Amino acid sequence: MSRLIVVSNRVAPITEGEPTAGGLAAGVMDALRQKGGRWFGWSGNVVPDMVTPPLPVVEQRSGPISLYTTDLNQRDYDAYYKGFSNATLWPVFHYQTDLAHFDWAEFEGYRRVNRHFADSLQALMAPQDVVWVHDYHLLCLAEALRAQGARNRIGLFLHIPFPAPAVLMNIPAHAELMAAMCHYDLIGFQTESDRLAFADYVLREMGGEALPGGVLAVGGHAIRTGVYPIGVHVDMLRQEAAAAADSAQVQALRASLGGRALIMSVDRLDYSKGLPQRFTAYERFLADNPGWHRKVEFTQIAVPSRSDVHAYQEIRRELEGEAGRINGRFAELDWTPLRYLNRSFARRDLMPLYAAAQVGLVTPLRDGMNLVAKEFVAAQDPADPGVLVLSRFAGAARELDAALLINPHDEAGTAAALERALSMRLEERRERHAAMMAVMRHNSLERWRDRFECDLRNPASLEHGASAA
Structure with missing residues (x-):
């Protein structure tokens, strides 16, 4: 051949x-x-x-x-x-x-x-x-x-x-x-x-x-x-997540959460990913749902990208300022509602972090596919899975329609989806997860x-x- x-x-x-x-x-x-x-x-x-x-x-x-x-x-x-x-x-x-x-x-x-x-x-x-x-x-x-x-x-x-x-x-x-x-x-x-x-x-x-x-x-x-x-390699990603579930890094994360629910986002630092809109929607969620204060944390990992391009330097400064402003508004001595990490992680380290999250927040303004959405779903424990909140403008939304689909420009709608995801009953979470896994196994x-x-x-x-x- x-x-x-x-x-x-x-x-x-x-x-x-x-x-x-x-x-x-x-x-x-x-x-x-x-x-x-x-x-x-x-x-x-x-x-x-x-x-x-x-x-x-x-x-x-x-x-x-x-x-x-x-x-x-x-x-x-x-x-x-x-x-x-x-x-x-x-x-x-x-x-x-x-x-x-x-x-x-x-x-x-x-x-x-x-x-x-x-x-x-x-x-x-x-x-x-x-x-x-x-x-x-x-x-x-x-x-x-x-x-x-x-x-x-x-x-x-x-x-x-x-x-x-x-x-x-x-x-x-x-x-x-x-x-x-x-x-x-x-x-x-x-x-x-x-x-x-x-x-x-x-x-x-x-x-x-x-x-x-x-x-x-x-x-x-x-x-x-x-x-x-x-x-994605569905089974391999789940195995990576399970194998590292008791790693020192995951244990430290759980200890720092203190039983709080985790909202997780991982993106390359890029203006197409909708990060400023995502931060604003999370701020709206906190403002609209005081009952969730001290019960939830949002971790945003933004992997550095094209640092010699001016537009990327600007978005990094904007996000650092927004993270500080939101924490300044809502944080308490024992609670930091938003963790912003501008660094890269190996995929094998990300999988158990995805698995530990109750919500995967993936809200690009436009994306060809977005494999983070699929990796989050694959990493979840099918017995107690988290919920994917996904932009309808990601290519992945054409397949993962069992996610909670949102418009990233709709601040109130995204905030409401976060509340729904955090409150969703186990039976519905399992049904949605199983439907997405079936599609991902087919389109492997x-x-x-x-x-x-x-x-x-x-x-x-x-x-x-x-x-x-």
């Missing part, structure tokens, strides 16, 4: 015993361990501008897996990563157009790095290999590979949302970007709404034609589209990986409906 070539902005470590974080890393690593293959991406190193492309590619091997990484110089990092990827695509794709900026030079830098990736891949690919590209950093990679004569099957999976055409068109280079994306053979999305938004642009703005099986014909090329909701991480790879290798497998979850 032909090899699987995985391409993403960054690659996961393959050192034995070193954890891989996130669904992309776990799913892709499983596929490569089972069947062998190659994974290519940026090393994370930024070298001086005097070092010009082509930059060398470094190989690391572990059994059947080969990782290949390349550096970026400062100019390309600023334009491709800080610029177009994270200051243009990320905010627009998350409907935060007021936070986006656009510069044609940065867009050219983005395309330049996509071409650099294509140049590096040429030496790693055989004609029969299939190429699985991940996420918004590499929307132009297939175009660059085709320009070099690549005839391989090339697929893209977009981990973040895809915006409606009217939102996408806030990017001045939207036409060039979409033309480049149409060089992929298969494009996968987290939800049907995302897939339809892409199709709507192709049909209305590019004069494309919709064919059976989620196929779009445009410019003499057929692009297959599908919905592949990413999942393995199924996400296997369906996409199968459809990429065998286009005929899509003929009975590419949009089926």
Whole structure:
């Protein structure tokens, strides 16, 4: 069988015993361990501008897996990563157009790095290999590979949302970007709404034609589209939670709670996660429900992210100020209602913390999927599970509709959902948890990986409906 070539902005470590974080890393690593293959991406190193492309590619091997990484110089990092990827695509794709900026030079830098990736891949690919590209950093990679004569099957999976055409068109280079994306053979999305938004642009703005099986014909090329909701290793996460239930860290948490209920949130520090709105909703909950004072604590873990980007520096300062203000309003000598931790935790340490929580509060303003929601559910004890309060704007809400779904912009509604979650009877909690677990077992991480790879290798497998979850 032909090899699987995985391409993403960054690659996961393959050192034995070193954890891989996130669904992309776990799913892709499983596929490569089972069947062998190659994974290519940026090393994370930024070298001086005097070092010009082509930059060398470094190989690391572990059994059947080969990782290949390349550096970026400062100019390309600023334009491709800080610029177009994270200051243009990320905010627009998350409907935060007021936070986006656009510069044609940065867009050219983005395309330049996509071409650099294509140049590096040429030496790693055989004609029969299939190429699985991940996420918004590499929307132009297939175009660059085709320009070099690549005839391989090339697929893209977009981990973040895809915006409606009217939102996408806030990017001045939207036409060039979409033309480049149409060089992929298969494009996968987290939800049907995302897939339809892409199709709507192709049909209305590019004069494309919709064919059976989620196929779009445009410019003499057929692009297959599908919905592949990413999942988690349900049983593994529950085992991790149970194994560490009596760890020193969890015992210290329980002792500090003193029998109080725990509301738990874990997010990357990002403006798309709705953290200021979440803090305000919790403040409203405390104001509306004095009977819960001293009986509940909210812990927010905000993992540092993109600390060299101004918008992320601003949200960190805002959250630190809000946490202090809320605690100043409600705290007592023996009760701190809100704990705000701006640091990262290993996943194996988070699982027992999820399991100890009575409420998982996951309220992004917009999210492709949000695996924290699924991890929280998986970590819960099915005999006495906690309750998930989930934003309806997370992709996970399409599957986990047994959660308490809220609008993160509705302060009063979120506060009411918190009170309901904390007061929910055991029988209802078990029913909701069982329903979500059934969906998560069906849409597992393995199924996400296997369906996409199968459809990429065998286009005929899509003929009975590419949009089926």
